[in-house]
Amino acid sequence: MPSKVRIALDAMGGDVGAPVVIPGAAISLGRHPETEFLLVGDRARIEPELDRHPKLKAASRIIHTDVAVSGEDKPSQALRRGRKTSSMWLAIDAVKKGEADVAVSAGNTGALMAMARFNLRTLPGIDRPAITGIWPTRRGESVVLDLGATIGGDAHHLVSLALMGAAMASVLFDKKRPTVGLLNIGAEEIKGHEEIREASEILRGRNLPELDYIGFVEGDGIGKGLADVIVTEGFSGNIALKAAEGTARQMADLLRNEIQRSWLSRLGYLFARNAFQAMRNKMDPNKSNGGVFLGLKGLVVKSHGGAGAEGFAYATDVGYEMVKFDLLNKINQMLNREGSALGYVPTAPEDVS
Structure with missing residues (x-):
């Protein structure tokens, strides 16, 4: 170093x-x-x-x-x-x-x-680099890639993303064998595009020592922190990122409006402000800033x-x-x-x- x-x-x-x-x-x-x-x-x-x-x-x-x-x-x-x-x-x-x-x-x-x-x-x-980001989750943080560098990709491209994401997760989270999941529309092996299913077969068949492949992860699994690394191609990855950022802003606006609705709501906020501050810190986009080009x-x-x-x-x-x-x-x-x-x-x- x-x-x-x-x-x-x-x-x-x-x-x-x-x-x-x-x-x-x-x-x-x-x-x-x-x-x-x-x-x-x-x-x-x-x-x-x-x-x-x-x-x-x-x-x-x-x-x-x-x-x-x-x-x-x-x-x-x-x-x-x-x-x-x-x-x-x-x-x-x-x-x-x-x-x-x-x-x-x-x-x-x-x-x-x-x-x-x-x-x-x-x-x-x-063949193609990826934009990799750190995603706050219920369990801590996950590495997510690709967040929009390129659109589409075959099975070997997805496997290469899994390897690079696992390397980054091992650095950030100090894990010798981080868990890796492929983003898909369902957890069943028969679902998703052919290239996603083929990438899953490669990862499961190889049983790579540097990562622990857990299978498909649905969209809500990212925020749940089901895997240390979530792999997807850039089109769906960018949509997922923008949807999450928009949802976070919407939740903050809704919460702010509800707190200001009545004196009782404002009183409740005073009692729970430490919890609200902790949530705000967890969802602060500044602390997730910095996409690495891998x-x-x-x-x-x-x-x-x-x-x-x-x-x-x-x-x-x-x-x-x-x-x-x-x-x-x-x-x-x-x-x-x-x-x-x-x-x-x-x-x-x-x-x-």
């Missing part, structure tokens, strides 16, 4: 840019003092924010560019216009060159994925574009943890050991420095 974790931040990404990225980095530095930062973006915008955080300034270096990828840019447009000059590209490129261990951006998701895949390339045996020859973390400083700090923390616990090497080892399950001959990963 590295003594210092070097994080490249896209200081122009997201809805706000440097006014969120810089204080977010300062919060993360307070939790992880052994972090060094590369702040990529317009020096004129970064320096005034950095002056407010002397400790961060001492632990940071600025890479100047005034080119930013907009939220409206299509991935192909971002590659054409921002390749080699934008703050997003340069943050990713710092990882490729070995100047940073991980890149974090709150910018355009499609552009970030396109640039990361084009610049870093995928690991041997991985399957690349380098680490990239996506923050919500509208996240505030605290939310961006959590995304930065995720990047720190993935580096500190050597996630990339762990995935490499698992893919090489179980390469035959994915239909490829394992090879040594290419040098990305």
